Amino acid sequence: MLILLCFLLLSNAEFGFRYYFQRVCSNSCGDLQNIHYPFRLKGDPPQCGEKSHELSCEGNRTMLFQPNGTFYVTNISYEEGPFMGMTLIDVGITRSNCSLPSVSLWLKNFTGYNTMLGFSYEYCTFVNCSRKIDDETYRLVPCLSTNSTFIYVTIRYDAASVGVLVQDCRPVVTTAVSDSIPHNEDIFKMLREGFQVMLDYPSVFSVKQCINFAANGAYVVSIIPYPIRFEMNILHCIANNLNFGSREYIIIWVLFVLVDAPILIIAILLLGRLVLAPLCLLVFLVYNISIHLIPIDVVETFLQRQVALSPTRYTYNEIVSITNNFKEKLGQGGFGSVFKGKLPGGYLVAVKILGNFMDNGEDFINEVSTIGTIHHVNIVQLIGFCAEGTNRALIYEYMSNGSLDKYIFTSTTKNRFFNDEKINEIALSVAKGLHYLHQGCEMQILHFDIKPHNVLLDHDFTPKLSDFGLAKLQPKNKSLVSMSLARGTIGYIAPELVSRSFGNVSHKSDVYSFGMLLMDMAGGRRHADMKIEKSSQLYYPSWIYDQLQQTEALGSHVHLEIDDLERKLCKVGLWCIQTRPVDRPSMIRVVEMLEAGVDSIQMPPKPFFCGSESLPVPSSSPSELSVISEC
Template identity: 55%
Template structure:
């Protein structure tokens, strides 16, 4: 060992020209501080870092580099390092920092063997109950495996052609910092070296092209964060402008990168998805066109009736085993609901137009809950199949009890008929006044009055119904609707008045006359032609009795007379002369002697004012009127 004179140059073994800021122990104080003190032992120059000893193999004052090797690893022997060194761990103490370190070797001790690929076993250090592994990584090793604990970390320059201890024998390089330089270039260079530039993440090469993996992207953002943190450290406060400038540049580059990635994803992913969605949508429209009924059902906010599939309808009706009736609308079958109760299933004919009757039925009766209105349990719309599921009415419709060809059999006495009339009137009053929207039925007739097991009546068949705001007194419809014999005059010709809820009152009046007389209005087989139009005939009879006050010789009793008087009040020619359904209920509950005879609505069947003749005269000009055979 020799010392220079005032130049503070020394040497130790093969290491010559040791000079500022390094010096050997025992050199004058002006040769350097204690942080850079070296020790010469047996012709080997030693630097102590955190009480661990490292042989100094070379010092490059031009590049501020020093090459070190752990004393336990200097000869390539199977030993653990004497201590650990981490990136950036010695800047404040020794003014030493990383420089071009390509990796590190981390030794761990595991009580049980592990199959993690990155863990390389070190056989010469492992024992029966202790397995030593080494992990090669660029500064980050992640969470250790279970039953493993950390031992040491030492930097190294990777060379996969050499075994681990031969790599560690080559040593590693550190840099020491010269006095702080107030230079943006130096700060960027220093932090770039400290972070290892971008060498810490790898680019996978696939088919000759560089492909950035998710791990690479995470590593890139981690590098940016660490790089900016380095610029912001206390010793670089003089370079604050550099920090903000670097931050802005990195943010702009990241935004540009993300935009490019999104554009690539949009081109490769979103464009095909949009095209496929467009084609699928058009294919769906071709395969399954949505008709007016489906649009109606889709627009309904909440439907209380349930929707059934056609297979469920088949199950409910036991494959349409028991038919209850048939008409122009289709067929009605008896069925049993999954809940156990009986139902009536009306299968609508496929020739029923565009489904307007079906929509009317569901939209009106579906929102009604009244004891005298039949309950719609559910419906079916599947392909060309349309079905309505009602509560089952055991005794069928009223017409088969009030009409009989022999005119000798009456299944219901007059007291029961009057009771039925009151309940039907209350049901109609509810339709007109009890709902948010006024419901006009437009087809009141005996066939549409159903009777349950107790012969309690319920109004059914809302295929011709129309919803109408209560605030509007006039109803606008494009064509007359109803059944011949029950249609109000204003529905045939507007010269009689405006269409309103009074049109249902007229139909109800004809229903009362049917119930009282037990025969149809237009019985063309009647012997006396003056009796063809029953309302005119009964009016003349009642008028004579009223004038003579002789009720004993009259053919009908008081209850039948009440039905006739109320019925005649309801079929007045002008709608304004007819009572409301509320007044009708009051009249049916009043004493018959308190009722006054109304004006005669029509004179005779041959009179031009007769509804029968009116219909005949208008049938050619108004072909849109709805007629249903009874």
Template identity: 40%
Template sequence: MVIVFFHFLLVLSAAAVGHGPAPPDQDDCRAIRCKRGGPLVHYPFRLKGRHPDHCGSPGFHLSCNNKEQTVLELPVSVKLLVKRIDYVNQRIQVYDEDRCVQRQLPNLTLSDSPYMFSSYQNYYYHDELGNFTLFECSDKNQSGHDNHMIPCLSKRLGFYIKYTDSDYADSDLLYCGKTIDIFEVPRGMVIPNQKYFYFNWSKPECGSCEAKGQGCRPNNTNASGTECYDIPGEHKGPRTRLMISGLVIGAFLLVTSLIGLFWLHHLHEKEKEGQRKIEQFLEDYKALKPSRYSYADIKRITYQFKEKLGQGGYGTVYKGTLSNDVSVAVKVLNNFKGNGEEFINEVGSMGRIHHVNVTRLVGFCADGCNRALVYEYLPNESLEKFIFAAKGENRFLSLDKLQDIALGIAKGIEYLHQGCEQRILHFDIKPHNILLDQNFNPKISDFGLAKLCSKEQSAVSMTAARGTMGYIAPEVLSRNFGNVSYKSDVYSFGMLLLEMVGGRKNIDVTVPNMSQVYFPEWVYNRLDKGEELGMSIEDEEHDKIAKKLTIVGLWCIQWYPVDRPSMKDVVQMLEGEAENLTMPPNPFASKDEMKPRKPINRELATISE
């Protein structure tokens, strides 16, 4: 129905424009402007550079200056700006941009142009041509107001410029000196303080055509004459055109308004449902430790959202300060995003967590459609900024510090899996969600995708995949690899660990050696063959750390969940010595080399994200 309606609008629009395209020669000479609101230029005038030569009559050439103003050039080098063109009365209204046309009069030779000066006033003699002389006089000679003064030319202090007819001598020129003679110029252009001037033309005669709403063009049979013609398209039937255009615009606005109202109603209902779910959740969650803030409190804490820390699909993070001068990070969630699940997940998960390696939730805001989460402020931002630092940036972490960070992250995930009343599965472990405090201690953040389950539950039901590509465990995408469980977070941690060691994304097509594009497989092959890791590590102790982190990461990214260690085992491996670790099975073996622990369906049924 919408397609049919817009087709109808297109038909009406075509009717409003005209009955067909104009002939090529007329289209080349169509009426145009230098800028919106400027005078419309068509025959007998033409715009230089925009109309071909045949579109205008000799002497009727206009141009556009660098300000897109319409310019009339008169012989020899007088330039005036065009205010209006009256094609019916064959009159053009012009003015000097500096309001000092007298400065250009010595260059004016009106007899060489097709124009005649018109005063457009009752003083008949203003349009007469005359000869004038300009004098510079001292103010000793000035008594009262002198109508012959030209203020815009009087620039020297204590002197003024005046004019007089050259045909008779002025009796009051005792203190004056002659400056210049002006010949054959209209008297009305010499008179000072005239803002606009008018010129008429008699040939070509097009006024009668314009009065009838027709176009005017040279007569091919009479070189000196013109002829009228019906203007096709947009110049024909102005009343009909306006009526049809009004109907088209009105119908379009009506449909747009209806669609907008429907969409707003939909968003309003969606938001009401989200608010209802949040309020019900908060009613059941009154015993929660984090504080509840109003939206006015959030604006006060962030100083009216003055300092932005980051931006993402979830919303925007701002820096704020509580009343006790404690810095916080305030995440303002996008309105109408989801129906409240992300907010409930974040508050429901983090309200139960108290661990040194998990970001602390200070408070939250659920004020109408405004939602925000208030966290402790971590000045060193995310781990991603350090392990993926661009060349030239001073962001470097030693392998000792990376080992400490890896151990802290592992302890934080182990706490989520075993240390809470209910097991919390994060489902979005990645460098971007690991924040660093002032001492570079890691803290896990962003629980918007988290799920809660009992500790006895071995599998988690999930209707759609969740997480970030590159860190999602295989079983989250397809159940043929096993059930979704806490082992899914172990896989994500393993991918994160390998990126920390490699200092790069696990998949990097920019590396010079094609074998290194997928870093986990490349580093496994080198370790399996007893080769060096090929990284710039000079210290033997640091080389051991790199090998240990790599082996632990490879254990964590095993293809099947049952082959991966628990986070408790991961912590023990990270705290132990590299010599005590054994190489894991090859997680990158081909299908023929794979030996799954149970039969699997080779035609994998993918769960859409």
């Protein structure tokens, strides 16, 4: 507290000095502005300047009165050290264009000042000669000379000494003139340039004098704020002018150290808190904005162009309200989280909050552009969406019974959750929905992620396809699809999506995934579940194919592990998972086979990957494959 009090007192003193000396002591006269300490005008308070440096203002001109002469002041220099002084002109020179100075400088002692002779000035001496002088260092002054008297001027350092003058000449007056002016220049014009005198500094300053010098800007560093400049000036003055080791010297330095050390620490802390911290935050925000700038621009451009979209656009605050602040969570996936919500009219919805994404917004655009305008009993309906900055959400109709996978993978062949009729109905409905995507829309829609998890069931277990994040729109007249990355879920991906050596990517890729879905529904277990003991059963489609062959060969009266429903689904599924896309049926043909009887469906060829070796997959088993070079 003591240090802080000292700091406040000194700060108030500094600003007090500044106000006093600039408002009260600063003065002007004619062309000279801001005359201040150590100079002062006659009539100013004594503390405004030194008595020995008092000036007068007469006739709107600043004047310096000395015991042996009067001078006009044309400029004042406040430079540090011995170069603080004034530029003077002898009043006598200004009386006419040809008049001599009234005072000889070399005979004069300026009270409180030193002349600059010997630095950038030399003596200029006027001499009166009784005869003409033949000497190049002497110049005749015609306006002052007569037939019997010859006035010469000489500019030389020792001209003021009588002993060096030529015979028959005597000095008249000596003054100062710049040694940089050419020798043939008009001498009176040279004299009217003036000469400089400097302050006669005392060898030791008092503390009061140092404070006066510092407060009046005696040591001027204009770019530094005044309080700091005041302190630098006074410390400089004290260090150079007070007696080293004196009591005043020690007290002042100790005081400034005690005050400045805490101030420096506080300044560093404030700099870090007020400057560095906001700067780091700004850099962090700019970095995050730059990451999401392109995705946001892409999505906003897309949404602005889709003026005819039927889904409603919601704000993020409305999403929070619909989900009751995300109270009830329905599920979690790689895309983000799904929450139960309720629209103002009481209509239940499922809100999918998209997580942090590093793509360009393609998945979001796919969802909105594909199912946003689709209305089909077997396609989940998109009711609305949110795209507010980096916050994105999709609002679907609420499917109260969840996804198909939790019903077919938790049951067994002997104890299914659904009866045969319902399983066949679900398979047929999904097939019709997929056929609608391929042929019923204006643009062909390829889903690329058909699997049990993406088949949702409503309150009466009507199946609906969902999750169009990987979907791709394709003109109907274009059979081949251009893709650079494999997309889908391992186990359901068609071979041509892994390597183009198996064929071209088309709507037949969805047919392959649907075939794997049928195999899951038929067996009630995942095709990748490797818990079967027999080695021939390690690949489920291969085991199914062997079972079907035995059934077809021995007849239906032979009791095997596979029933008629499984036979039907598996036959259709095996047709769908043929290795070559051209060998797979279209979805309309799949619908026809599912509506027909099991015995009317021809036994398909054995798929290439139903042998002892299955389709190789990456060891890391990601949910979406990377691009693999074509053969």
